[in-house]
Amino acid sequence: MNTDFTAGFVALGLIGGSIARAIKHFYPDATVLACARRRETLDYALKEHIIDEAYDDICEAFSRCDFIFLCAPVEVNIASLPKIKPFLKTDCILTDVGSTKTDIHERAAALGLSDWFIGGHPMAGSEKTGIEHSQWALIENAYYILTPSAGIAPEKVTRYTKLVSSLNALPLVLDCKEHDYVTAAISHLPHIIAATLVNLVHDEDTPNETMRTVAAGGFKDITRIASSSPDMWEQICTTNAGNIVSVLDAYTESLQKVRAQLLAKDSSAIHSLFERSRDYRNSFSDRSSGPLKKVYMLYCDMVDEAGGIATLATILASSGISLRNIGIVHNREFEEAVLRVEFYDEESLKKSVELLRRYRYTVYER
Numbered sequence: 001m002n003t004d005f006t007a008g009f010v011a012l013g014l015i016g017g018s019i020a021r022a023i024k025h026f027y028p029d030a031t032v033l034a035c036a037r038r039r040e041t042l043d044y045a046l047k048e049h050i051i052d053e054a055y056d057d058i059c060e061a062f063s064r065c066d067f068i069f070l071c072a073p074v075e076v077n078i079a080s081l082p083k084i085k086p087f088l089k090t091d092c093i094l095t096d097v098g099s100t101k102t103d104i105h106e107r108a109a110a111l112g113l114s115d116w117f118i119g120g121h122p123m124a125g126s127e128k129t130g131i132e133h134s135q136w137a138l139i140e141n142a143y144y145i146l147t148p149s150a151g152i153a154p155e156k157v158t159r160y161t162k163l164v165s166s167l168n169a170l171p172l173v174l175d176c177k178e179h180d181y182v183t184a185a186i187s188h189l190p191h192i193i194a195a196t197l198v199n200l201v202h203d204e205d206t207p208n209e210t211m212r213t214v215a216a217g218g219f220k221d222i223t224r225i226a227s228s229s230p231d232m233w234e235q236i237c238t239t240n241a242g243n244i245v246s247v248l249d250a251y252t253e254s255l256q257k258v259r260a261q262l263l264a265k266d267s268s269a270i271h272s273l274f275e276r277s278r279d280y281r282n283s284f285s286d287r288s289s290g291p292l293k294k295v296y297m298l299y300c301d302m303v304d305e306a307g308g309i310a311t312l313a314t315i316l317a318s319s320g321i322s323l324r325n326i327g328i329v330h331n332r333e334f335e336e337a338v339l340r341v342e343f344y345d346e347e348s349l350k351k352s353v354e355l356l357r358r359y360r361y362t363v364y365e366r
């Protein structure tokens with residue numbers, strides 16, 4: 001693929017900003033242009049060299065783009081389709097990053113955009129919003145689902161797949177309907193569960209808010225995503241309501257079953273609930289499988305924000321361990337910022353884990 005292609009972004013928040021940064025990181029010769037509704041977003045993106053050209057709205061400049069990414073909430077992306085249509089050159093790939101896919105595909109087809117549109121959905125991100133939280137490595141090692149329009153040129157699917165791989169994400173081609181069913185279960189329902197659980201604690205708390213005070217790790221782990229953007233999630237839920245209701249019904253039924261088991265004090269059924277979930281959850285890979293498996297990396301808690309990186313790098317260097325990369329990350333897996341340290345080989349990784357634990361660092365291997 002040419003390395004001096006042009007990519008256009010319509011909206012630049014957490015995800016748009018991260019993809020734009022990744023393109024600039026891996027393709028320094030590429031031109032990145034963008035429009036956004038807030039001038040401050042564009043100024044920030046120019047200042048940080050995330051983009052090269054800024055526009056107030058979709059305009060003629062987009063007709064130079066080889067890729068166009070729609071990066072606003074789902075319904076806003078759908079509303080952008082007719083506006084972008086006049087500016088699509090023949091070999092442009094038009095894509096989006098929205099969390100639901102069927103509605104945008106239906107609108108793209110109705111507008112005659114099937115020769116251009118390939119839906120996209122990076123399975124990475126966090127509860128944070130805005131370009132200030134974007135990072136070039138956000139999509140690294142994450143699945144990136146592609147949903148090609150029916151009849152689109154296979155060359156375009158190949159070209160987009162190659163771009164995604166080259167940004168260190170893991171492309172996975174799915175039908176848009178399958179995408180929406182799967183994400184209803186593994187993403188949309190969990191967000192609803194997190195939000196309702198947090199609201200339940202709010203509504204049921206004691207007068208002096210003891211529940212809120214003592215909320216422990218488990219509660220915080222499964223409710224981090226309750227802090228996500230209401231604007232974004234309203235649009236995800238309304239554009240995938242049918243699938244969400246169907247998994248929600250199955251989930252409600254499973255809760256009713258547990259309720260009956262509790263009332264009956266059915267110890268063995270309750271034991272088996274946790275046994276089955278533990279065994280299945282433990283079988284999940286915490287690292288996406290694929291060609292990028294061999295990343296030798298650890299995460300570790302920041303001990304001292306100011307000199308944290310320097311101290312850790314010195315400890316490792318004094319034992320002759322070379323670092324491939326080191327930096328602070330705000331990763332969806334961690335509540336607080338952590339340090340991510342990459343090594344060139346497995347031996348360096350193992351040695352470093354041992355060494356840092358000896359120095360009483362909390363180290364997470366992923």
Ligand SMILES: NC(=O)C1=CN([C@@H]2O[C@H](COP(=O)(O)OP(=O)(O)OC[C@H]3O[C@@H](n4cnc5c(N)ncnc54)[C@H](O)[C@@H]3O)[C@@H](O)[C@H]2O)C=CC1
Nearest residue numbers: 011012013014015071072073074097098099125126129130
């Ligand atoms: N947050 C996440 O973890 C993930 C989000 N997505 C999808 O990515 C898309 C963007 O989400 P984020 O970047 O997380 O959100 P964000 O809130 O960080 O960015 C959204 C951007 O859209 C702009 N925007 C919102 N409403 C607008 C409107 N009416 N007109 C013009 N611009 C508008 C905002 O100004 C902002 O720059 C959404 O479609 C979401 O479903 C996909 C994967 C992960």
Ligand SMILES: O=C(O)C(=O)Cc1ccc(O)cc1
Nearest residue numbers: 099123124125126127225332
């Ligand atoms: O914060 C998290 O763990 C997420 O689940 C982020 C996320 C939000 C929306 C998506 O469509 C995909 C990923």
